[in-house]
Amino acid sequence: MEWHLALTLLIGGLIVLMAIGLPVVFGFLAINIVGAYLFLGGEMGLMQMARNTAGAVNSFSLIPIPLFVLMGEILFHTGLAFRAISAIEGLIARVPGRLSIVSVLGGTAFATLSGSSIANTAMMGSSLLPDMLKRGYHPSIAMGPIMAVGGIAMLIPPSALAVTLGSLAGISIGGLLIGGIIPGLLMGLAILGYVVIRCLHNPALAPMDDIALPSGWERWRPFCVYVLPLFGIFVLVVGSMLIGWAEPTESAAFGAVAAALAALFYGRLNKDSLIKSLMETTKISVMILFVLVASTTFSQLLSFSGATSGLLSVVGGWELTPLMLVLCMLLVLLILGCFADQISMIMITLPFFMPLVASLGLDPIWIGVLFLIAMEISFLTPPFGLLLIVMQGVAPPGITLTQVYKAALPFLLLQLMVLMMVVAMPWLATGLSSLMQ
Amino acid sequence: MIIAMLAVLIVYNVMSRNLGFGSLGWIMEGSEYALGVATFLGAPWVLYENAHVRIDILYNNLPSQAGRRLEILINLCGAAIAIVFLYFMMNVGVEYYTRGTRVFKAFVFPEWWTFVIPVLSFGLLIVEFLRRFWRLVVGDT
Numbered sequence: 001m002e003w004h005l006a007l008t009l010l011i012g013g014l015i016v017l018m019a020i021g022l023p024v025v026f027g028f029l030a031i032n033i034v035g036a037y038l039f040l041g042g043e044m045g046l047m048q049m050a051r052n053t054a055g056a057v058n059s060f061s062l063i064p065i066p067l068f069v070l071m072g073e074i075l076f077h078t079g080l081a082f083r084a085i086s087a088i089e090g091l092i093a094r095v096p097g098r099l100s101i102v103s104v105l106g107g108t109a110f111a112t113l114s115g116s117s118i119a120n121t122a123m124m125g126s127s128l129l130p131d132m133l134k135r136g137y138h139p140s141i142a143m144g145p146i147m148a149v150g151g152i153a154m155l156i157p158p159s160a161l162a163v164t165l166g167s168l169a170g171i172s173i174g175g176l177l178i179g180g181i182i183p184g185l186l187m188g189l190a191i192l193g194y195v196v197i198r199c200l201h202n203p204a205l206a207p208m209d210d211i212a213l214p215s216g217w218e219r220w221r222p223f224c225v226y227v228l229p230l231f232g233i234f235v236l237v238v239g240s241m242l243i244g245w246a247e248p249t250e251s252a253a254f255g256a257v258a259a260a261l262a263a264l265f266y267g268r269l270n271k272d273s274l275i276k277s278l279m280e281t282t283k284i285s286v287m288i289l290f291v292l293v294a295s296t297t298f299s300q301l302l303s304f305s306g307a308t309s310g311l312l313s314v315v316g317g318w319e320l321t322p323l324m325l326v327l328c329m330l331l332v333l334l335i336l337g338c339f340a341d342q343i344s345m346i347m348i349t350l351p352f353f354m355p356l357v358a359s360l361g362l363d364p365i366w367i368g369v370l371f372l373i374a375m376e377i378s379f380l381t382p383p384f385g386l387l388l389i390v391m392q393g394v395a396p397p398g399i400t401l402t403q404v405y406k407a408a409l410p411f412l413l414l415q416l417m418v419l420m421m422v423v424a425m426p427w428l429a430t431g432l433s434s435l436m437q
Numbered sequence: 438m439i440i441a442m443l444a445v446l447i448v449y450n451v452m453s454r455n456l457g458f459g460s461l462g463w464i465m466e467g468s469e470y471a472l473g474v475a476t477f478l479g480a481p482w483v484l485y486e487n488a489h490v491r492i493d494i495l496y497n498n499l500p501s502q503a504g505r506r507l508e509i510l511i512n513l514c515g516a517a518i519a520i521v522f523l524y525f526m527m528n529v530g531v532e533y534y535t536r537g538t539r540v541f542k543a544f545v546f547p548e549w550w551t552f553v554i555p556v557l558s559f560g561l562l563i564v565e566f567l568r569r570f571w572r573l574v575v576g577d578t
Contacts, residue, residue, distance in 0.1 A: 021496045022511050023489035025480075030518050047532075050525035054555045058473040066475070283488050286479030291490070293476065341490045384492065 001038070003310025010035055010301060011348065024344055028294035029053075035301035052296040057289050061167040064252035065115075066285035068158035071252075071259045072114025073277040073284075075230070076123055078268040081110055084230055085127065087222035090214070097199030097206035099132045100145045104195060107149030108156070108188040109227065112234040113259070115158040116284060117379055121150030121387045125394035138205045139399060140407040141198060147387045147404075148191045148411035151376035154342075155369075156184035157238055158255060161342055162372055163248065164288060168295060169350050169371075171364040173248040174241045175433040179369045181238070182428050183418060187376075190414045226266075233258045242436055291343045299351040308351050315356070322360045326367070326423060329353055330374050337378020341386070345375060366422075369429035373419045380408045380415070470551075477554045481561035484515075509573045516566035523559040526552050 001009075010031055017027035032053075036045035075081045085106035092102050107124050114120050124146045132142040154161045157177035166173035199206045237255040240246040246254065263269035302308045320328065329349075336345050357367050379387040382405050392404050422428050483489055496504050530552035538548040 017514075018492050019495060020511065021491055021507060022514055023484070023491040025489055026515050026518050029522065030514065033518065033521050046521075046525045047529050050522065050529045050552075053522065054526060054529075054552055055473070057476045058469040060469050063468055063472055066472075282475070282479050283483055283486060286476055286483045287488060287490055289472070289476040290480045290483065293480075339492075343490070 001305065003306035006039065006305035007302075007307035007311060009038075010298075010305065010307060014348070018340070018344070024341060025291045025294060028291065028298055028344075028347065032294055032297040032301065035305065036297060039301055039305040049297045052300070053293050056293045056296045059167060060249055061173055062163065062289065062292070063249045064158070064163045064173070065160045065288055066281055067249075067252035067256040068115030068160050068163065069284050070277060070281040071158055071233075071255045072110075072116050072119050072153075073280045074256070074259045074263055074269075074274075075110075075113050076119055077273045077277045077280070078263040078266075079273075080226070080230065080263055080266060080268055081113070081123060082127055083222070083226045083266075084109060085124075087226045090219055090222055094208075095196070096203060096208065097137075097141060097195050098209060099128055099135070099137065100141050100195045100199070100206060101192065103128050103132075103146045104149050104188060104192045107146065108152055108185070109231070111149070111153040111156045111184065111188075113158070113230060114153050115160040115163075117150045117153045117376075117387060118284075118390055119280075120153040121147055121390045122394055124150065125391055129394065130396055132206075133396060135209055136207045139403050140410075141195065141205045142407075143391055143395065143399070143404060144407040144411050145191055145195055147380060147391050147408050148414065149188065150387050150390075151379045151415070152184045152187050154379075155180040155187065155372055155376055157181065157234075157241075158252060159372075160284075160288060161375060162368075163252075164292070164343065165346055165368055165371060165375075168292070168346055169354055169364070169368065171368045172433075174436060175365045176368045176372070177248060178238065178242060178433040178436060179365045179429045180372055182432055183369055183373060183422050186421070186428065187373075187415060187418050190418055191411060194410065194414055229262060233262065242432075244436060288343055291347070295347050298347055302351045308355070311352060312355055322362060323423075325356060325360065326362070326370070329356070329367075330370060330419065330423070333371065333374035334377060334381070337374060338381045339384060340378075341384075342375045342378065345378065346371075363426060363430055365433055366426040366429045370419065370422055373415065373422060377412065377415045377419065380412050382408075473551075474554050477558035480558055481565050484562060484565050505573055505576070509570060512566045512570040512573065516563050516570065519559045519562040519566060523556060523563065526556045526559060530556060 013034065014027050014031050017030055018024055022030070032049055033046065036049040037043075039045065040048055075084075085102070088106045088109065089099075089102045092098055092105070095101060103124050106128075107120060110120055110123065125143070129142055129146065133139065153159065157180060159177060159180060162176050162180055163173055165171070166176040233255055236258055237251045240251040240254060241248060260269065260274075263273070315325075315328075332349060333345060336348065340348070353367070353371075354364075357364055379385050382388065385408070388401070388404050388408060392399065392401050395404070480489075496507060499507060530549045533547070533549040533552070540546055540548050540551070
């Protein structure tokens with residue numbers, strides 16, 4: 001079979017199956033069955049597929065996924081995250097768009113403790129949004145920052161998606177996690193700046209509130225009690241990786257235990273919250289990991305059918321400069337991101353991207369971080385952006401999906417801007433991780 | 438049970454880091470297998486909870502009758518896919534069993550063991566897909 005026919009069959013078939021609503025993982029598995037029969041040698045191929053599938057997730061490098069998710073879920077379900085955010089709220093006063101700023105700062109803070117963008121958005125949306133709308137905030141300045149900052153969770157460690165990407169792409173997971181920090185903070189700053197400027201320019205967007213906040217120690221106490229110790233967990237997780245003291249899997253284990261101990265110490269850990277956290281962790285982790293079960297065979301099929309080399313030789317024929325090629329890859333990711341979920345994006349594109357990256361001698365961590373930012377943007381792109389849907393799910397009745405789309409738009413542009421900055425200045429992504437020992 | 442598995446997995450990990458702090462080979466390998474076990478056992482439960490990632494835009498935009506037919510089709514497809522996997526996984530497992538191959542890493546055990554949980558997983562997936570299929574068909578009449 002010609003390579004382009006094979007490519008159409010594999011990718012096209014996958015898209016059709018996904019579009020009719022088959023769960024994504026079963027789309028991949030179905031294509032694996034057909035492809036293994038055609039390209040891996042009939043029944044022998046199917047046996048090979050069965051062997052691949054059984055062993056696909058037995059990988060030490062994937063273990064941080066459930067641990068990172070658990071860390072965030074514990075802090076979420078025990079209510080510690082809420083405490084931390086209200087402590088931050090107590091510090092911000094007499095500024096335009098106060099609660100929007102709280103959502104950006106609180107969301108970024110939670111991003112340092114949670115590996116899941118969905119949990120982040122759901123929490124901020126359900127805790128801050130009703131209050132903001134009640135105080136007369138315009139929906140766009142109320143919802144936009146919450147969604148935008150939700151995406152940061154997957155960029156700043158701990159990040160389950162960074163682990164998935166690093167593991168499948170063979171990029172240093174520690175390097176990728178550390179590499180996401182600066183772009184993540186940059187993203188937070190950009191969002192913050194935008195909110196302040198918009199609200200200064202048009203105070204009607206976010207009516208000033210004049211609630212009286214306690215002064216002095218009373219004001220700082222919650223911050224010291226709830227935020228600083230939790231920040232310590234982040235320092236532990238990232239620090240232990242940065243100084244080469246622990247592998248990502250090990251620091252993830254530290255993080256999960258530290259989160260549970262913190263919850264215990266504050267007297268918030270009980271049977272119910274622990275069970276709830278474990279249930280949610282299992283659900284989210286299995287959602288990610290079971291799709292990866294199909295990954296080994298799928299990338300083998302792309303390669304054995306000649307689809308990978310065929311497409312790569314065509315791209316090679318264009319004689320693009322490395323920069324153009326990187327921009328092309330990002331464009332593919334951004335378009336794909338409008339329709340596909342993040343794990344599917346990784347599985348479809350990596351078999352093509354990684355050989356290109358290797359042949360051009362590009363820094364894999366730089367590419368990995370760009371990949372993460374592109375995936376973060378895909379959380380906000382209509383029609384299927386996951387955070388848009390989550391946001392509408394937690395927003396009070398009366399908020400339409402169109403309003404959610406509109407609220408996300410300016411922040412989408414900000415994220416594109418940060419993406420371009422990292423393209424132009426690779427050291428933003430690679431600087432910190434090059435310090436790793 | 439699945440939750441307990443994952444909890445065990447995590448405690449297992451953490452114990453290994455905090456007590457030994459060394460990379461004891463069998464703990465690393467053990468947690469790799471545990472991750473596989475948790476994933477395969479978790480998958481049918483996640484299907485039961487309707488939490489596998491899927492694109493539901495077509496379903497949401499179809500009239501209810503057509504939507505239900507689509508769902509019936511999807512559940513049948515799912516069951517068929519799981520049957521193929523079950524069949525070939527069992528084949529490989531039986532092949533290993535008859536050849537008597539063993540895994541020689543930190544643990545030494547018969548290789549067919551590694552197929553027990555995946556086979557169970559796909560078996561449960563078939564049951565769950567057929568249960569959903571049946572509910573839709575019965576609801577139809």
